[in-house]
Amino acid sequence: MRVLFYNHTGQVSGAEYLLLMILARLDRARFQPVVLCPEQGPLQQRLKELDLPVVTVAGLDARFTFRGDQLFRYLKSFVHVVRDVRRKVIEANPDLIHANSIRAGLVATAATFNLKTRVVWHLHDLLPRHPLSTLIRAYAFLSSRARMIAVSRAVADNFCGSFSVLQSRVKVILNAIELDRFQPDAAAGKKTRDQLHLGAGDLLIGIVGQLTPRKGQLELVRAFARVVTDMPNAILLIVGAPLFNRDQKYAELIQTAIKELGVEATVRLTGARSDIPAVMQALDLLVVNSTVEPFGLVALEAMACNTPVIAALSGGIPEIIEHNWTGWLIPPGDEAALADAILYLGRRPEVRCKLTVQGQNHVASYFAADRYLADLEAFYGSICDQRAIAGENSALGQTEAARFA
Ligand code: GLC
Numbered sequence: 553m554r555v556l557f558y559n560h561t562g563q564v565s566g567a568e569y570l571l572l573m574i575l576a577r578l579d580r581a582r583f584q585p586v587v588l589c590p591e592q593g594p595l596q597q598r599l600k601e602l603d604l605p606v607v608t609v610a611g612l613d614a615r616f617t618f619r620g621d622q623l624f625r626y627l628k629s630f631v632h633v634v635r636d637v638r639r640k641v642i643e644a645n646p647d648l649i650h651a652n653s654i655r656a657g658l659v660a661t662a663a664t665f666n667l668k669t670r671v672v673w674h675l676h677d678l679l680p681r682h683p684l685s686t687l688i689r690a691y692a693f694l695s696s697r698a699r700m701i702a703v704s705r706a707v708a709d710n711f712c713g714s715f716s717v718l719q720s721r722v723k724v725i726l727n728a729i730e731l732d733r734f735q736p737d738a739a740a741g742k743k744t745r746d747q748l749h750l751g752a753g754d755l756l757i758g759i760v761g762q763l764t765p766r767k768g769q770l771e772l773v774r775a776f777a778r779v780v781t782d783m784p785n786a787i788l789l790i791v792g793a794p795l796f797n798r799d800q801k802y803a804e805l806i807q808t809a810i811k812e813l814g815v816e817a818t819v820r821l822t823g824a825r826s827d828i829p830a831v832m833q834a835l836d837l838l839v840v841n842s843t844v845e846p847f848g849l850v851a852l853e854a855m856a857c858n859t860p861v862i863a864a865l866s867g868g869i870p871e872i873i874e875h876n877w878t879g880w881l882i883p884p885g886d887e888a889a890l891a892d893a894i895l896y897l898g899r900r901p902e903v904r905c906k907l908t909v910q911g912q913n914h915v916a917s918y919f920a921a922d923r924y925l926a927d928l929e930a931f932y933g934s935i936c937d938q939r940a941i942a943g944e945n946s947a948l949g950q951t952e953a954a955r956f957a
Contacts, residue, residue, distance in 0.1 A: 553936065554584045556646035558637065560612040560656040562593030563795050565762055566849050567676040570703075570727055571652050576602055577925045583932065586644050588637065607644070610636045612655060615797070616682050630659065637663035648932060650674060654688065654711075661695045668697065670935055675702045675722075678710045678846050678867055689715045699935050701928075703727050703847040704868030723931055726871060727847045728924035731916060734829050734856035741833035741857075748820070748834070750787060755898050758789040758835040760828060760850045761842075763803045764796070768841030768864065768885075770806050775890040777813040783898055786818065791831055793824040832857040836904070837897060843884045845869055852919050855879065855911035860904045862893050872919075876903075878911045 555578075559571060575585055587599050590611035599606045612633045614626035637659055641649065649671045651660040657673025664671060673692070679685040692698055693715050700722040702708035712718040750756060757776070761767050769790055776788045794803045810819050825831060832838065838854035840863035847868040851861050855878065863869045864884035873879035880897060882889045897904055 553582060553648065553932065554586065554644070554646040555648050555650055555932065556641065556644050557585055557587045557650045557652060558609070558656050558660050559587070559589040559595060559652045560633070560659060562590040562595045562611065564594050564598060565795055566847070567652055567674070568595055568598075569849060570676070572598055572602070573728070573730060573921055574925070574928060575599070575604055577921055579925075579929060582929070586646065588640055588644075607640050609633070609640055612659060614655060616680055616684060618682075630662075633659055634662045638665075638667075641667070641669065647936060648672065653677065654679070657698065657700070658688065658691065661691070661698050664697070671695075671698050672932075672935070673698055673700045675700055675707050675711050676846055678707060678844055679713070685713070689713050689718065692721075693718055699723070699931075701725050701931065704871050706867045706871065707846045725924065725927045725931065726868075726919065727849055727852070728919045728921050729849065729852045729856060729915070731856055731920050734832065734853045736858035736912065737829075737833045740830050741835075744827075744830045744834035748787075748789070750834075753785055755783065755786045755836050756789060756834060757786060757837045757839060757894060757898075758791060758831065759839045759841060760791045760831060760853075762792050762795040762799070763790075763806065764794065764799045765802055766842055766844040767792075768843055770802070770809055771885065771887050772839055772841045772890065773806060773809050773813065773815070773819060775887040775894070776819065777815050778887075778891040779894050779898070780815060780818050782895055786894070786898060788815075788819045789831070789835070790819065790821045791823075791825055791828075828853060829857060832859050835859045837862060837894065839890070839894070840864065840869065841884075841890065842866060842869075848872060851879065852915050855908075855915045856919075858908045858912050860897065860907040860911065862890070862897065864890075873911075877907070878914045879907055 586605045588607045588609045589595050591608045592611055596606055610633050613629040617623055641663055649660045649669055651657040651671055652674045654675055654677055660671045702722050702724045705724050708722045708724050759769055759772055763769055779786050794800045810816055832854045838859050838861045840848050840851050842864055845867040851863055851872050854861050861879040863873055865881045866884045875881040880893055882893050
């Protein structure tokens with residue numbers, strides 16, 4: 553079965569990490585992958601390292617905005633990319649397109665108009681409150697060829713919104729990680745700590761991910777300024793770089809806050825790093841401080857490395873972490889609660905230890921790449937199996953079976 557993977561950007565962030573995991577492990581005897589993505593950014597290089605056929609496509613410039621002039625520009629970009637994708641889909645003639653974001657799903661579905669190609673939209677994002685979100689839901693609803701994979705139940709519910717009939721086309725496949733890359737390794741952790749010139753008595757707190765407002769790095773810096781007054785051995789490591797939009801400005805805001813709060817000596821901005829397992833192994837605590845988090849791969853990565861996680865309760869986080877068992881949950885956007893949680897866990901190694909034992913166990917049991925690939929391959933199989941579709945008990949399923957036939 554030929555599967556064409558389409559990624560609308562050439563940058564690598566969470567959705568692309570998951571894509572790379574899928575592509576590295578997909579059973580190539582059953583599925584022949586081709587990847588379509590823009591040239592700009594590191595993704596193509598990473599794909600070539602996996603020895604995969606890669607086809608370049610125009611990059612998509614489109615995001616949510618209320619500004620009419622920008623919307624018009626985005627619409628032009630959308631139409632241009634749809635045409636380019638259509639040409640390339642016709643050449644590749646796939647049995648199935650796996651579109652790795654909502655935007656990619658929209659493009660791929662429009663690009664295959666009257667081609668009958670099945671399109672899987674991989675939903676990694678939460679739709680914001682915006683009139684366009686309703687249009688996207690309506691479009692998905694009307695495109696009976698489209699099926700969706702949601703990275704969490706929260707994402708599935710958000711995507712369907714009031715179109716509850718869409719639920720029958722959405723399958724939740726919780727994300728997973730490579731457990732052989734992310735595993736406890738005290739020696740590797742010590743090495744990273746030595747490189748950072750940290751002593752055994754220092755409490756290393758980290759946040760890992762692109763620098764962008766929804767990840768809440770700025771609020772963490774502010775909470776951390778409260779922490780260090782009570783806990784002078786605490787160090788904050790901010791790992792990541794701005795990737796998209798105007799996030800460079802956000803990175804500057806973080807730097808200014810660090811200076812203004814007088815925490816230059818205890819907060820370190822490392823920029824992007826490629827040795828994330830070694831970072832996770834070095835941390836005493838990982839903070840996930842997002843106000844919007846569709847899933848939160850970094851939480852899994854830390855837990856797999858025996859690092860306890862404090863996470864703001866939003867999006868897919870509660871599907872990964874149970875409070876005071878596999879991790880520690882706090883209300884989102886509450887700096888005081890975050891500072892208190894860091895102080896509480898920072899002073900209690902025995903609670904941290906309990907969380908790491910349960911957390912590691914939980915990730916190993918439910919979030920391994922093998923489980924993921926088995927679910928995904930079964931899903932591909934099910935949507936290409938006419939009888940499976942006809943068997944869907946909704947009226948919608950029947951109509952679709954007729955169209956697929
Ligand atoms: C996106 C989401 C993130 C998720 C990742 C992988 O980057 O923002 O929450 O972990 O995709 O699905």
